[in-house]
Amino acid sequence: MKRTITTIALTALISFFISSVYGQSAKYLNFGGLGTGLYASLEFPVGSAITVAPLVATDYELNKIIIAAKGSYYFDDIFGLNETWDAYAGVNVGWRIESNSNDDGGNFGIHIGGRWFWTEKWGVNAEFGGGSGVLGGAGITMKM
Secondary structure, X not given: OHHHHHHHHHHHHHXXXXXXXXXXXXXXXXXXXXXXXXXXXXXXXXXXXXXXXEEEEEEOOOOEEEEEXXXXXXXXXXXXXXXXXXXXXXXXXXXXXXXXXXXXXXXXXXXXXXXXXXXXXXXXXEEEEEEOOOOEEEEEEEEO
């Protein structure tokens, strides 16, 4: 039963993120693979160097779902990076639901990452993290 609920929740959240892309002033849509699963996030700028993002992640068996909010600070100006590169760090906080365990609960994590855009719209991302939250991954970024 928990697996069905997890699958429905994941599908609904991803559909919401993708349908929201064109209706709001989003900056980045990120999606890809974690070491143990899949993730999607939609970043909104809230300052010249700060973004916030709803995030959803799951393992490949759909036994776990993480729903989180993520905040990132971009070091591009400090490091003197051009528009094709991004370097950032931040925190995430959210909730974890596991279907094969009673270990549901809150999660907290930190992350550091970077992006490189091969066109004005498309890029690759890599992120590393720690804590009980999302632990990072690699994927594709679509710039809005």
